[in-house]
Amino acid sequence: xxxxxxxxxxxxxxxxxxxxxxxxxxxxxxxxxxNKKSLAWYQQKPxxxxxxxxxxxxxxxxxxxxxxSGSGSGTDFTLTISSLQTEDVAVYYCQxxxxxxxxxxxxxxxxxx
Amino acid sequence: xxxxVESGGGLVQPGGSLRLSCATSGFSFSSYWxxxxxxxxxxxxxxxxxxxxxxxxxxxxxxxxxxxxxxRDNAKNTLYxxxxxxxxxxxxxxxxxxxxxxxxxxxxxxxxxxxx
Numbered sequence: 387x388x389x390x391x392x393x394x395x396x397x398x399x400x401x402x403x404x405x406x407x408x409x410x411x412x413x414x415x416x417x418x419x420x421n422k423k424s425l426a427w428y429q430q431k432p433x434x435x436x437x438x439x440x441x442x443x444x445x446x447x448x449x450x451x452x453x454x455s456g457s458g459s460g461t462d463f464t465l466t467i468s469s470l471q472t473e474d475v476a477v478y479y480c481q482x483x484x485x486x487x488x489x490x491x492x493x494x495x496x497x498x499x
Numbered sequence: 500x501x502x503x504v505e506s507g508g509g510l511v512q513p514g515g516s517l518r519l520s521c522a523t524s525g526f527s528f529s530s531y532w533x534x535x536x537x538x539x540x541x542x543x544x545x546x547x548x549x550x551x552x553x554x555x556x557x558x559x560x561x562x563x564x565x566x567x568x569x570x571r572d573n574a575k576n577t578l579y580x581x582x583x584x585x586x587x588x589x590x591x592x593x594x595x596x597x598x599x600x601x602x603x604x605x606x607x608x609x610x611x612x613x614x615x
Binding site for chain 2: 420422424426428435436438441442445447479481483486487488489490491492493
């Protein structure tokens with residue numbers, strides 16, 4: 387199974403400041419046929435299902451504000467919130483969908499400092 | 500638009516059974532692997548099971564192997580999860596999910612509570 391290691395566990399950032407979340411996969415999640423990385427980022431607020439933010443590591447889902455961006459290469463990936471807003475307080479998860487079983491990072495709780 | 504709607508959750512006693520359903524639309528259901536993922540209260544996301552496009556191959560997490568059975572009906576565009584011998588630790592929100600057109604799609608989830 388592919389292990390996804392996410393850090394930090396929690397993060398407190400001032401309003402308007404940058405938040406950075408990291409995710410590392412234990413092996414490649416690059417699909418060579420289309421050269422896309424099978425990595426998604428989710429935002430989850432209490433009582434709600436996970437909301438897809440990014441897929442293919444760096445493609446923003448429709449309707450997601452452009453302050454969210456994803457990057458990464460090899461086995462290291464990053465979700466960046468460029469200017470934290472109140473509504474961004476949530477838990478964020480990375481996920482690989484390269485192979486079954488689907489696996490997830492442990493989550494990062496983002497709060498306002 | 501990909502739509503996934505889970506149903507069938509509820510309160511069940513330890514040792515009991517439930518059958519979850521996931522009705523889908525907006526994509527070619529019969530072309531894709533389908534998955535169940537669960538989230539226990541206050542915990543992270545955990546994969547449970549998956550089935551291939553024609554239902555001939557299945558995989559399970561060790562924690563549910565021998566107790567849960569995944570299946571699908573491609574004529575009805577519906578995914579199922581038969582859960583037997585339920586335990587308190589199976590209490591969770593259960594989500595069905597698909598990776599279609601290169602990105603994941605999720606349902607809203609259905610809550611399963613195992614308690615006496």
